[in-house]
Amino acid sequence: AQSVAQPEDQVNVAEGNPLTVKCTYSVSGNPYLFWYVQYPNRGLQFLLKYITGDNLVKGSYGFEAEFNKSQTSFHLKKPSALVSDSALYFCAVRPLYGGSQGNLIFGKGTKLSVKP
Amino acid sequence: KAGVTQTPRYLIKTRGQQVTLSCSPISGHRSVSWYQQTPGQGLQFLFEYFSETQRNKGNFPGRFSGRQFSNSRSEMNVSTLELGDSALYLCASSQEWGGTEAFFGQGTRLTVV
Numbered sequence: 263a264q265s266v267a268q269p270e271d272q273v274n275v276a277e278g279n280p281l282t283v284k285c286t287y288s289v290s291g292n293p294y295l296f297w298y299v300q301y302p303n304r305g306l307q308f309l310l311k312y313i314t315g316d317n318l319v320k321g322s323y324g325f326e327a328e329f330n331k332s333q334t335s336f337h338l339k340k341p342s343a344l345v346s347d348s349a350l351y352f353c354a355v356r357p358l359y360g361g362s363q364g365n366l367i368f369g370k371g372t373k374l375s376v377k378p
Numbered sequence: 379k380a381g382v383t384q385t386p387r388y389l390i391k392t393r394g395q396q397v398t399l400s401c402s403p404i405s406g407h408r409s410v411s412w413y414q415q416t417p418g419q420g421l422q423f424l425f426e427y428f429s430e431t432q433r434n435k436g437n438f439p440g441r442f443s444g445r446q447f448s449n450s451r452s453e454m455n456v457s458t459l460e461l462g463d464s465a466l467y468l469c470a471s472s473q474e475w476g477g478t479e480a481f482f483g484q485g486t487r488l489t490v491v
Binding site for chain 2: 298304366367370371
């Protein structure tokens with residue numbers, strides 16, 4: 263079955279420190295990869311995507327993600343965390359083949375908490 | 379450019395009732411997808427519409443249905459509501475089916491009592 267794993271339910275970092283939110287996936291082919299952020303009682307906001315090309319993708323609000331094909335990972339990173347980055351982060355994949363093409367498969371989400 | 383608009387934002391319904399949720403995609407976007415978000419199951423795909431046709435469907439019972447109109451607006455309907463249907467229902471729009479970006483609305487918070 264196709265799936266996305268976010269192994270950490272919560273990540274705690276101090277403001278100004280680098281942060282990493284992990285994501286691995288099990289999807290056949292070369293899917294599109296995404297990160298979304300969700301603030302309380304809000305919808306999902308698009309952060310960044312990987313379609314093809316350079317393995318390091320830059321997105322909104324200073325976030326970036328590194329694609330690793332051999333490890334089927336797409337970790338979200340930021341060099342210096344802000345308190346305002348505290349939110350719920352979702353990794354998602356869009357398969358390009360098979361019955362699930364067209365829809366997003368989401369991980370369970372990782373709650374990021376940035377302390378001052 | 380207006381974003382994805384979902385109405386209503388909040389709903390309270392009684393078990394056994396039915397409910398209709400609405401989603402207006404970004405202007406020019408022709409694909410609309412629906413997702414259910416619950417604390418236990420996370421984000422689960424319901425269905426996707428493109429050019430008024432359902433292109434893909436998730437693993438939900440037949441009580442969940444949807445449609446898309448010629449102006450790309452979409453509605454989803456849940457009949458015979460159950461307590462477990464309480465969730466945040468999110469709509470996403472893309473320019474094309476299987477597009478490289480999906481933009482989400484604020485969601486409709488449905489509570490079944």
